Amino acid sequence: MDFRGKTVLITGASRGIGAECALEFARNGASAIVIGYHKSERQALDLEARLRDAGVNALALRADIRSARQVESMFQKANAAFGPVHILVNNAGISGFSLFTDISENMWDDMMDTNCKGMYLCCKEALPHMISDKDGAIVNISSIWGQVGASCEVHYSASKAAVIGLTKALAKELGPSRVRVNCVAPGVIQTDMLAAVAEDVQRELAEETPLMRLGTAEDIAKAVCFLCSGEAGFITGQVLGVNGGFVI
Ligand code: NAP
Numbered sequence: 001m002d003f004r005g006k007t008v009l010i011t012g013a014s015r016g017i018g019a020e021c022a023l024e025f026a027r028n029g030a031s032a033i034v035i036g037y038h039k040s041e042r043q044a045l046d047l048e049a050r051l052r053d054a055g056v057n058a059l060a061l062r063a064d065i066r067s068a069r070q071v072e073s074m075f076q077k078a079n080a081a082f083g084p085v086h087i088l089v090n091n092a093g094i095s096g097f098s099l100f101t102d103i104s105e106n107m108w109d110d111m112m113d114t115n116c117k118g119m120y121l122c123c124k125e126a127l128p129h130m131i132s133d134k135d136g137a138i139v140n141i142s143s144i145w146g147q148v149g150a151s152c153e154v155h156y157s158a159s160k161a162a163v164i165g166l167t168k169a170l171a172k173e174l175g176p177s178r179v180r181v182n183c184v185a186p187g188v189i190q191t192d193m194l195a196a197v198a199e200d201v202q203r204e205l206a207e208e209t210p211l212m213r214l215g216t217a218e219d220i221a222k223a224v225c226f227l228c229s230g231e232a233g234f235i236t237g238q239v240l241g242v243n244g245g246f247v248i
Contacts, residue, residue, distance in 0.1 A: 187243025
């Protein structure tokens with residue numbers, strides 16, 4: 001994979017899967033990497049420094065992806081620093097566990113706004129340049145639960161299923177503009193997001209996984225980079241499950 005000359009913007013890159021995606025794009029030669037973050041400023045700035053030390057143009061930019069104004073400002077700053085974004089990774093997201101009957105309207109709206117509306121806002125900002133260049137790649141991060149649904153995670157599952165619909169519809173619309181849109185649906189991945197899951201449950205989940213382990217952020221980052229690369233030039237509108245066989 002070779003991302004020389006490419007500017008990559010990754011949302012939720014302060015931690016977990018997004019941060020590992022930034023490192024993987026850097027390892028594969030990306031010219032410039034924008035680290036989107038919301039609250040974890042220290043981690044975002046540390047990653048920016050690490051990438052700069054490795055000779056990559058990196059910039060950490062704060063934006064709450066639920067806000068159109070903040071997303072617009074993030075893209076304006078990215079454009080001013082590095083020119084148009086060629087690759088967008090819509091990774092930022094939240095999870096939540098609750099009985100369906102206990103999901104409040106605020107919880108529902110927050111889940112949808114973060115996991116789904118944020119992608120719409122970021123795509124809207126990135127696409128004008130991609131369409132006029134007739135070149136671009138977008139990868140959206142869904143989840144196995146968006147594919148098969150999870151008990152006590154109805155709002156999360158619904159938001160991640162919406163990501164799959166968004167991906168497929170947008171891929172059809174943008175194919176003639178030669179912009180590819182794909183989706184990665186991770187299984188159970190060891191990041192901060194898993195901290196809410198008890199250790200014995202994590203062990204059970206690993207045992208239920210055909211490959212007999214939980215996933216790592218590296219597993220996901222490698223799949224994301226592949227889908228954004230020239231090697232995946234004839235792949236669009238697809239959902240790549242990176243889940244150790246948990247969902248087949
Ligand atoms: P994580 O470690 O909790 O990181 C979440 C990231 O999203 C952070 O960088 C956070 O930024 C950012 N974020 C959250 N709300 C935001 C907002 N309103 N605006 C901007 N950024 C926001 O989670 P992760 O495990 O790496 O998850 C990354 C993606 O993979 C998510 O979409 C998640 O649903 C999906 N996924 C994860 C798993 C898993 O098992 N871990 C499985 C399937 C899918 P700050 O920290 O700066 O606020």
